[in-house]
Amino acid sequence: MTTTALVNTPTDAIPQASLTPRQTVEHAIAHLDHVLPGQAPILNFVHHNTLHGYQHLPFEQALAEAEQLTGIRAYLPEEEFRKLYQAGRIGDADLDAAFAQRPTLLAEETLAQVAERTIQRGEVLRISLIYGVEALTPSQLVWRMEELDATRRFQDDVPETARQRLLNASAQDTGSALEDLWRAGLESFQLPATSLHPEELVDLQLTLAKSLLARFKAGTVEDTGRPVVHQQ
Secondary structure, eight states: OOOOOOOOOGGGGSOGGGOOHHHHHHHHHHHHTTTSOSSOTTTSOOSOOTTGGGTTSOHHHHHHHHHHHHOOOSSOOHHHHHHHHHTTSSOHHHHHHHHHTOGGGOTTOEEEEETTEEEEHHHHHHHHHHHOOOOOOHHHHHHHHHHSOTTTSOOTTSOHHHHHHHHHHHTSOHHHHHHHHHHHHHHHTTOOSOOOOHHHHTTOOHHHHHHHHHHHHHTOSOOOSSOOSSOO
16 A cells, blocks of 8 residues: 655745645645545545655544545534444444444543442443533523423433433432432532523623622522522
8 A cells, every 4th residue: 555755845844825726726626636646535445655755653632633634524414424323223232342443442441439339430421422512691591491491391302211220210200300310410519400581691790790600609599409590
């Protein structure tokens, strides 16, 4: 398998601002020749490595750098992989094998110990891969809590086994069990249960944030025994 040597072109010594349009195009083509294949990848079946300009790199790194330069994605979007998992095309055994091939992930590392329950890093990674852990802005979170009742109902993609495990452990109805879970999360991260209206969260000023923090530390935030979404 051949490689393309990285060499300087005549235009490398010329400042970019001084190049004519033609020289700019020639300069770009000369450098793209280092990494682009000589043939289109799907035009004909040939024994040709379309990543020959990156073959000195580990495979995954080569794909990432090729995407950064060309914009060509080598993988499906994560949402498509999750659909394939839900359809059974990808299984837990496949994820286990992928984790085993990547010891740097430290999948067996213990992150937390709750009573007799040990939570390993691989479990968190698996949940992130299968369901996604997307960050929400404060206003988005409040909207979901107010409009979608996010702290009182399961999301549609929560497995039935996980739902029953939580309900059996709490011995409560769904709404109460999820509120307890939400409140436990807030307490673990020492976060207040009171939130502002989404419109107020769009432009949260530093002085307002300090005021809310002072109220919380002073214990003046109303405690109703359940998550407060919109303080009237």
